[in-house]
Structure formats: C-alpha cells, structure tokens
Amino acid sequence: xxxxxxxxxxxxxxxxxxxxxxxxxxxxxxxxxxxxxxxxxxxxxxxxxxxxxxxxxxxxxxxxxxxxxxxxxxxxxxxxxxxxxxxxxxxxxxxxxxxxxxxxxxxxxxxxxxxxxxxxxxxxxxxxxxxxxxxxxxxxxxxxxxxxxxxxxxxxxxxxxxxxxxxxxxxxxxxxxxxxxxxxxxxxxxxxxxxxxxxxxxxxxxxxxxxxxxxxxxxxxxxxxxxxxxxxx
Numbered sequence: 741x742x743x744x745x746x747x748x749x750x751x752x753x754x755x756x757x758x759x760x761x762x763x764x765x766x767x768x769x770x771x772x773x774x775x776x777x778x779x780x781x782x783x784x785x786x787x788x789x790x791x792x793x794x795x796x797x798x799x800x801x802x803x804x805x806x807x808x809x810x811x812x813x814x815x816x817x818x819x820x821x822x823x824x825x826x827x828x829x830x831x832x833x834x835x836x837x838x839x840x841x842x843x844x845x846x847x848x849x850x851x852x853x854x855x856x857x858x859x860x861x862x863x864x865x866x867x868x869x870x871x872x873x874x875x876x877x878x879x880x881x882x883x884x885x886x887x888x889x890x891x892x893x894x895x896x897x898x899x900x901x902x903x904x905x906x907x908x909x910x911x912x913x914x915x916x917x918x919x920x921x922x923x924x925x926x927x928x929x930x931x932x933x934x935x936x937x938x939x940x941x942x943x944x945x946x947x948x949x950x951x952x953x954x955x956x957x958x959x960x961x962x963x964x965x966x967x968x969x970x971x972x973x
Contacts (some may be wrong), residue, residue: 742810744861745769748777749805750823752792759792762850776805786907788818790857793826795835803834810839810900817901819860823848836938837945839900841928863929878911878955879972881950892950902927903946906939910958911966919965939966 745841746768750781763770765793765971771786773779778798791809802822809815823838835843844853876883882891888904890897899907905927909919918926920939928938943966947953956972 743769745771746786746857747771747773747779747782747791747793749773749776749791749797749802751775751797752794755794756821759850759853762854766854770888776800776802778920779805780808783815783833787815790819790821790860792821792823792853793840795822805837806838815962817864819864821853821856821860836902837900837941839902841902861928876908878914878968879970881911881957883908883911897949899946899949903942904941904948907946907958907968910966912969915970917961917964923965943957 744767746763748756748760748763748770750756750772751774753774760770760772771782771788773782776793777800779791792807793802797805800808802824806820806822809820816839820840820842822843822875823837823846824835824843825846841863842856844856874885876885880892884891885908890899890904890907907922909926923939936971943958943960945967947955947958950957952958955969957969959967959969961967
C-alpha cells in the first residue's frame with residue numbers, strides 16, 4: 741500500500757529482513773529495528789502507520805512496548821500486530837487486552853500477514869472517518885467521542901482502543917442483542933482472523949474497569965452475545 745510506513749521490531753535479523761523484503765515488494769516503506777528501545781528512539785523522527793512487534797524482545801519486551809505506545813497520546817492509535825513464538829493462549833490474550841490489534845504466531849505466512857494488515861488499515865480508516873463530535877448517553881455513562889473517553893460523574897475510565905470501540909458499539913445499539921460475530925465485524929473488521937472468544941476477553945476486562953460484575957450495563961445473552969441494557973437492573 742503505497743505511502744504507508746511500517747516499523748518491524750524483532751531481535752531476529754532474518755525475520756526482520758524477510759518481512760521487510762516482502763512488505764517493500766508490496767509497496768510499503770519499511771524500517772527494521774532489533775529492539776524496542778531503537779524503535780522508540782526513531783519515533784520522534786518518523787511516525788509509522790503500523791508497527792509489527794515481536795513479543796520476546798531483549799530488555800523491553802513487546803507487552804511493555806505496547807503499553808508504552810498506548811499510554812502516549814502521540815502513538816496510542818498506531819495499529820500493532822504482535823508476533824510471538826509462544827503458543828500459550830495467555831500471551832495472546834494479554835497482548836490484545838493491553839491494546840495490540842492482532843497477533844500472529846511464528847512461523848507465519850507473509851501472505852497472511854499482508855492480508856491482516858489490509859484489514860487493520862481498513863478498520864483504522866473507518867474509525868478515523870467516524871464523526872467524533874457526538875456524545876452517547878448510556879444509563880449513567882457518558883461516552884465522549886471527541887475526547888475518546890468514558891465518564892461516570894467525575895470518574896474517568898481508561899480503556900484500550902478496542903475496549904472503547906466495543907462498549908461504544910454496544911451503547912449505540914443499546915437494548916439490542918449483538919452476536920459475537922457482529923461485534924467482531926464492527927470493532928475488529930469484517931475479515932478478522934481471530935476467535936470470537938476475543939470479544940469475551942474484552943467484555944470481561946470492561947466489566948472489571950466499570951465495576952459491572954452484576955451486569956448492570958452489559959448483559960450476557962447466553963448462546964447469542966451481549967446487550968447494553970437501556971435501564972440498570
């Protein structure tokens with residue numbers, strides 16, 4: 741995709757070179773780094789359109805790097821695909837919970853990587869084009885798109901991008917049951933490759949942040965999906 745710049749961060753040089761070569765063949769501009777520290781040193785000079793980030797990096801690992809990116813207003817919206825040689829579900833879940841947009845386990849297909857990148861870029865464009873001026877009132881919550889925050893009275897809740905988009909989507913359709921597949925389509929993109937359990941993981945984390953263990957806001961509709969309640973229980 742012409743004009744898009746990608747940062748590839750992996751301490752294995754052959755992985756960096758393989759990804760760099762194939763992405764450049766597809767029209768991307770690519771910068772490769774062997775550590776998260778080197779990537780952060782380059783960010784003030786060149787802001788990428790996406791970061792492909794290895795989980796197991798020396799010193800600062802991929803999880804810590806993702807948290808740092810998401811906690812900085814200048815980099816919080818940069819899409820991240822996390823690479824991992826581990827197959828444990830916990831690593832994938834943690835990566836998604838702290839703000840990675842997708843993950844791929846090594847070894848991976850470069851063709852699939854390119855496909856996932858296109859999906860994420862399409863999703864990012866949709867979010868960017870969304871009217872950020874409106875405010876959604878859902879029970880006692882205020883979802884402010886202009887400020888990208890959720891408030892309850894004077895309390896401000898800090899959510900990852902996906903968590904924010906998920907609760908916003910449910911609140912926009914409050915009273916209606918939304919299946920996990922529909923939520924994946926709306927929040928992650930129509931061609932998302934992941935599992936529907938990703939939705940459950942994010943809902944569980946949202947409930948923890950909002951203190952919604954009793955499902956005052958988000959109701960689980962067994963065998964179907966979720967519904968944002970119009971009125972508290």
